[in-house]
Amino acid sequence: MECSSLNSVILINSSKRKKNTYMILKEISEILNENDISTEIINLHDYNIKFCNGCEVCVKNGGCPIKDDTELILKKISDSDGIVIGTPVYLNNMSGILKTFIDRTCSWFHRSEVYQKPVLIAVNTRGSGIKNTKKSIDEVLIQWGVNRCGVVSRTGTTMKNSIDKNEVSAFIDAIKKEGKGYKPSMKEIFTYNMQRSMANNLFQIDRGYWETKGWMDKPYFPESNSGIIKSTFGELLYRFMCKVIKPIDKNKI
Secondary structure, three states: OOOOOOEEEEEEEOOOOOOHHHHHHHHHHHHHHHOOEEEEEEEHHHOOOOOOOOOOHHHHOOOOOOOOOHHHHHHHHHHOOEEEEEEEOEOOEOOHHHHHHHHOOOHHHHOOOOOOOEEEEEEEOOOOOHHHHHHHHHHHHHHHOOEEEEEEEEOOOOOOOOOOHHHOHHHHHHHOOOOOOOOOOHHHHHHHHHHHHHHHHOOHHHHHHHHHHOOOOOOOOOOOOOHHHHHHHHHHHHHHHHHHOOOOOHHHO
């Protein structure tokens, strides 16, 4: 469902069947529409998404040599104001096609195009695995540098429960920029400053991107609310890692 508004959200359905995962995303979409946020549900199985071949071209030079629909989806996500990632639990983790798609975002670990974008996770299972699946996706979100807005989950006993607005309220507030700024965890501060030190010492393409964004002299993304303690930790970590990480010989890149 789509509506006219200033904000837009992409909802990713990584289940081949348009059943539980799809219905959860549809309910979330309707709540967002009611709050003047336009939505588009992307069914990954409707697109041609090939496996990452590990060539590292995207990391070292930018761009991807693989020609499929991934670039189209990434553009939609980058242009949106928020993301909802939906997946069923398969063998205690996210669906295979979602992992395949995430693998194709490798460059975002170095040069995030979705930094501080609000993201909501939607997970469902008839049995167990919610916790581990959320953890796996969370690890990706931390590397992307997004604004993590929680998880909507359903199990066999709660599958028929309708999605309540309170379950997505933090996500809506983040999209509408209501609040005092995102408060990153210590792990997010750690990851960011590891990325910052690598951008400073390793690939020139990373350094150029970070300098253009104005991140090189920041302990975390601008407009966040990291606080004095976390900011100090981040700055000290960055300075230390800049001494540890040895610059790459440009002739060997």
